[in-house]
Amino acid sequence: MAFLSEEITYHPKRPVFAPILANTMLSKVPGISGAGPSPEKTVFTPILDAELIADGRITSMPIRPNTPTGCPTPATITRAMMQLCGLAPFFINAGLEHPATTPTYHLCGEPGRDPRISDAVPMAGMLYQRGRELGAFLSRLSDMLVIGECVPGGTTTSLCVLRGLGYDARVSSSFIDNPHSLKEEIAGAVLQRIRDEGITEPLDIVAAAGDPMIPAAAGMVEGFSGEIILAGGTQMLSVAALTKARGVRLPKIATTIYVHDDPSANFREIAGAIGLSPVYVDPGFGETGHSGLARYCIGEVKEGMGAGGAMYLARALGHTGSMIRDAIMRTVEAYS
Numbered sequence: 001m002a003f004l005s006e007e008i009t010y011h012p013k014r015p016v017f018a019p020i021l022a023n024t025m026l027s028k029v030p031g032i033s034g035a036g037p038s039p040e041k042t043v044f045t046p047i048l049d050a051e052l053i054a055d056g057r058i059t060s061m062p063i064r065p066n067t068p069t070g071c072p073t074p075a076t077i078t079r080a081m082m083q084l085c086g087l088a089p090f091f092i093n094a095g096l097e098h099p100a101t102t103p104t105y106h107l108c109g110e111p112g113r114d115p116r117i118s119d120a121v122p123m124a125g126m127l128y129q130r131g132r133e134l135g136a137f138l139s140r141l142s143d144m145l146v147i148g149e150c151v152p153g154g155t156t157t158s159l160c161v162l163r164g165l166g167y168d169a170r171v172s173s174s175f176i177d178n179p180h181s182l183k184e185e186i187a188g189a190v191l192q193r194i195r196d197e198g199i200t201e202p203l204d205i206v207a208a209a210g211d212p213m214i215p216a217a218a219g220m221v222e223g224f225s226g227e228i229i230l231a232g233g234t235q236m237l238s239v240a241a242l243t244k245a246r247g248v249r250l251p252k253i254a255t256t257i258y259v260h261d262d263p264s265a266n267f268r269e270i271a272g273a274i275g276l277s278p279v280y281v282d283p284g285f286g287e288t289g290h291s292g293l294a295r296y297c298i299g300e301v302k303e304g305m306g307a308g309g310a311m312y313l314a315r316a317l318g319h320t321g322s323m324i325r326d327a328i329m330r331t332v333e334a335y336s
C-alpha cells in the first residue's frame, strides 16, 4: 500500500501549519469522547496536546501523552512531523475553557455550549469574520495553509452540523466503539431545536449546533488565497460543508486511512456528497511493531491535531514514507 492515496501535485515553499483549539461542553457527556482520560478532563486535551507539540513534553499537568491503553495521542505524530519539517505550529484559540499554556493566536471566542439547550456558538459570525481576516493576513506570509483541529467531542458537534446542513452523516469517534446511540440522541435533540426555531441559514445552523472551530476554520478558508488543506476527518467535513453552503471555494481535505476507511462512519460518502475527494495517508502503524500505534488500525484515536495533514505536509515537503514513519517511531519511543 502506498503511503499517500494520490500523488502530491503542489510542493509548498512557505507552509503554515495551524491547528485550531476549542472546547465543546458536549465532551463532558460521559461516553461521548475518548480524547482525554475522563469526561471532565477532555477539556484540557487541546491545551495539553498543544504543549506536547510545541515543547515536546507536558508539564502543566501530571498526564502522559498516551491513552490508558498505551495508544499515542495524535499530537505525538504532529510533533514528530513539525520536527521533521523544521516547522513551528501556529496555534489558534477559537474558544477554550481554560487558558492555553503555549502561545496561541486568540480569536476571542468562547467555549462551545451544549447545543441541546441553547445556541452552541452565539459568536459564530464573529469567529467566521476573524477567521477570514486571519486567513487573508496569512496569505501574505504563506503559500499553503494546513488547518488542523483539536476539539474533544467535536465529532458529535460535526454530526449535528452536517445533519443540520442536510447530509445523512455518520461520524467517526476517538473510541474504538463509536457511541452512535448517544450521538444520535444528542443530534436528534439538536435538530429538533433547529426545526422548532426555524433556523435555516448555514452559519446560523453552525451557531446553533456546532463548536467554535467550525466557523473559524471556514472563515480562514475564505480569507486565504493560497493552497488550503483541512487536516482532519469528519470534523473537517462540517467545515467544508459550511464553505460549500456559503458558496466559498472547496478546500482539500487530508486525513488518515483510519478515518477514511472507518466502517463505523460514512466519511467517503459525505465527502463525495459535498464534492470533495479527500487524500489520505496510510502510515502503516500495524507494521511498526509498536503495540500502541497498532491500536490505530483497530480504530482507537484514528486522527486528531491535524496528524493526517501533518504527514501529508511532510510528504509534500519531500520526506519519504519511511522517513516519516521513522520520525514518528523516534518520537513515540521517546515518550514510552
Ligand code: AAM
Residues within 6 Å of the ligand: 027, 032, 033, 034, 035, 036, 045, 049, 073, 074, 075, 149, 150, 151, 152, 153, 154, 155, 156, 172, 173, 174, 175, 301, 302, 303, 304, 305, 306
Ligand atoms: C485530539 N486529541 C486526541 C484525539 N483528538 N487524543 C486522543 N485521541 C483523539 N482522537 P471525539 O469526538 O471522539 O472526541 O473525537 C474528536 C477528537 O479526537 C478531537 O479532539 C480530535 O483532534 C481528536
